Amino acid sequence: MARALQEARAAALRGEVPVGAAVVGAEGIVAAAGNRTRELNDPTAHAEMLAIRAACAALGNERLIGHDLYVTLEPCPMCAAAIGFARIARLYYGAPDAKGGGVDHGPRIYTHPTCHHAPQVYGGIGESEAAALLRQFFAERR
Amino acid sequence: MARALQEARAAALRGEVPVGAAVVGAEGIVAAAGNRTRELNDPTAHAEMLAIRAACAALGNERLIGHDLYVTLEPCPMCAAAIGFARIARLYYGAPDAKGGGVDHGPRIYTHPTCHHAPQVYGGIGESEAAALLRQFFAERR
Numbered sequence: 660m661a662r663a664l665q666e667a668r669a670a671a672l673r674g675e676v677p678v679g680a681a682v683v684g685a686e687g688i689v690a691a692a693g694n695r696t697r698e699l700n701d702p703t704a705h706a707e708m709l710a711i712r713a714a715c716a717a718l719g720n721e722r723l724i725g726h727d728l729y730v731t732l733e734p735c736p737m738c739a740a741a742i743g744f745a746r747i748a749r750l751y752y753g754a755p756d757a758k759g760g761g762v763d764h765g766p767r768i769y770t771h772p773t774c775h776h777a778p779q780v781y782g783g784i785g786e787s788e789a790a791a792l793l794r795q796f797f798a799e800r801r
Numbered sequence: 802m803a804r805a806l807q808e809a810r811a812a813a814l815r816g817e818v819p820v821g822a823a824v825v826g827a828e829g830i831v832a833a834a835g836n837r838t839r840e841l842n843d844p845t846a847h848a849e850m851l852a853i854r855a856a857c858a859a860l861g862n863e864r865l866i867g868h869d870l871y872v873t874l875e876p877c878p879m880c881a882a883a884i885g886f887a888r889i890a891r892l893y894y895g896a897p898d899a900k901g902g903g904v905d906h907g908p909r910i911y912t913h914p915t916c917h918h919a920p921q922v923y924g925g926i927g928e929s930e931a932a933a934l935l936r937q938f939f940a941e942r943r
Contacts, residue, residue, distance in 0.1 A: 700857045700862055700863045701858070702853065702857065702863045702883060702886035702887045703853065703854060708845055712845060715843055715844065716843070719842055720842055721838055721839065721841075721842045721843060722844065735882060736878055736879075736882040736908065736910055737878075737880075737882035737883050739878075740877060740878040740882070740903070741844060741845050744844035744845070744879065745844045758915055759915060760915075761878075761882070765913045765915040765916070766903075766908035766909070766910055766913050768878055771908050773899075773900055773902075773907040774907070
């Protein structure tokens with residue numbers, strides 16, 4: 660989660676909503692990324708999506724079996740579904756997101772019988788620092 | 802939808818699950834894509850995602866306000882959420898997807914109060930040809 664927080668801080672410096680993610684396996688950190696939706700003009704360029712895509716590219720596999728994902732904010736429904744498609748084993752997230760989250764809020768992606776793969780979910784990991792980064796970012800923009 | 806079906810047929814020829822999508826605005830077709838998850842080793846490379854990303858890149862904007870998306874299959878939860886983030890105005894889809902869909906099945910992404918933008922949804926457009934392509938693809942692989 661330290662690496663995910665580092666990516667979130669780097670995202671804030673780029674003027675992006677500060678969210679960071681890292682994909683980790685037995686081999687260590689396979690990929691890490693921060694949010695780049697503005698820079699890339701890409702509404703899908705959330706930290707989790709970029710980290711998953713980079714990890715799949717690095718491993719030459721569209722499934723990340725046995726790998727875990729650390730992300731500083733509760734994933735949105737898009738990312739939650741992508742995490743399932745990638746067969747991530749364990750999802751560790753920092754701050755909960757009552758407005759935009761899709762794991763423990765909103766559509767609760769993993770609770771539906773049509774969900775083919777649900778990771779084990781652990782929320783609140785590094786929550787205080789992750790939430791502080793987001794609060795500071797939005798406070799500076801109001 | 803003719804262009805989306807063309808992209809779906811091209812995807813089948815590449816050995817990909819035959820789904821195609823096109824983003825259309827007043828200026829015509831901005832981007833079109835077929836599923837490339839296997840080719841790219843990318844679980845997020847669904848037709849809708851690739852078409853949205855290409856359209857945003859072409860327009861230099863992370864929002865596709867006033868644009869419509871045509872896709873041959875009901876979008877999954879990941880794509881449904883991305884379509885909302887991109888502010889797509891109207892979503893036209895072909896075949897319903899009771900097992901993997903996220904619009905009219907499963908998590909029904911647009912029905913939650915936390916959904917910031919829901920497109921107008923029209924299902925069953927070009928359904929018979931879209932469904933036939935999928936049936937044929939899976940029949941050949943059983």
